[in-house]
Amino acid sequence: MKSIIYILLLFAANLNAQTASKEQIISGLPEIEITEGINLHIISPEPIQYVDLSTENLTGDLPTSSIARIKITNEQNSELKEKKVKPIAFFNGDKIGIITVVGQSFIAQYKAIYKNSESLNTVTNIHIQPEAMQPVEFDKMIFSNLELRKFAMDIIQKKSENNPIRVEKDFNLSLQLNNVYVISDYIFLDMTFKNNSNLSYDIEALKFSIEDKKIYKATNNQSIEMTPLFQLNPQKHFKKNFRNIYVFKKFTYPNSKVLMIRLIEEQLSGRTIEMKVNYSDILKADTF
Structure with missing residues (x-):
């Protein structure tokens, strides 16, 4: 019995020696x-x-x-x-x-x-x-919606609408990506929607997806839908300007693909505007 215990102690000591981190x-x-x-x-x-x-x-x-x-x-x-x-x-x-x-x-x-x-x-x-x-391996932070809201409010107070990363205009509408921020494993998209017409805009959906940069055939296009974990303002209607923050878990995609953002109006003949975001824009994300 003693010999068995001795063998087990030796095994445990060897295991600790193998798994212990190297001291400096x-x-x-x-x-x-x-x-x-x-x-x-x-x-x-x-x-x-x-x-x-x-x-x-x-x-x-x-x-x-x-x-x-x-x-x-x-x-x-x-x-x-x-x-x-x-x-x-x-x-x-x-x-x-x-x-x-x-x-x-x-x-x-x-x-x-x-x-x-x-x-x-x-x-x-x-x-x-x-x-x-x-x-070293740091624990991945998981933030509550309350914490995400605080970060989003900090972003919304920044004046970053004048120098957006990307802007798309169509149907007297303007869709702009003001900036991209990252904290821990979260990506924050700061976006502004502008309506230059006299018709108010009712949002049916704002869709995010990863798609092929070049589509040779419609059947070959692979689209991966991305759903925000959190958005600062659930507003569905705006007359002139509307700014919002959308939060995602960290994601990556190759240079052959883009992040497609589609703003879709609620009406049957609704106005739709699209924006393509390259991965290089995500890589340049600011920290805060």
Whole structure:
């Protein structure tokens, strides 16, 4: 009996060793050199979620979603200035701090090492390499309709109607895609409908579907209907202008297809207007 228990304990220990995540220690971190007065740009292969700098000797920002800009700072707070404490002087090879960059699927950490400005080989940018990445998996967020409404209201307060991504006009109607936003696994379409005629417009349906960009035969067209998870305003009638937010779970489609948006009037001889949205427009979505 004891031998069986011993074997089971060994099996459990081996299983834990195989499934445990690899720990990272400071001595094993890759080094990157940084020089005072020169910005170091860390380029990520995917959007950066956040950057952590372990000491006040470093400061930085995110000029774009995939670039972290880091520099050495010797700025002191008012308390230290009053005490006339001299700024820290760095020498070649000094360890300044730890830089942590977290992407959508990885975490990368580096030891920042000081290098003086007299060197002709000053590093100004680095690309995060696969060997420096440790995979991470974030929980997918699920938002309630109340939270989706709050996000949609935040969007509706933005003045983005003057520079729409796409506009289609027909029958004295205008259908425009103001902007595309993304948060977690949700896509928000900000849309405005304009009626330049004297006849009010009764909406029978606003349909979203993924369709072939080029249709050679009607029988070959594959249409996949998309249903919004949430819309800010259920309004079915408008006289002049109507703006609304439509929320979808994250979706993708190839370049050979488009997102087709159809606004259909309720009457028998109703006015219908269509818009084709390329996947590149979705990829350029803003975050908020």
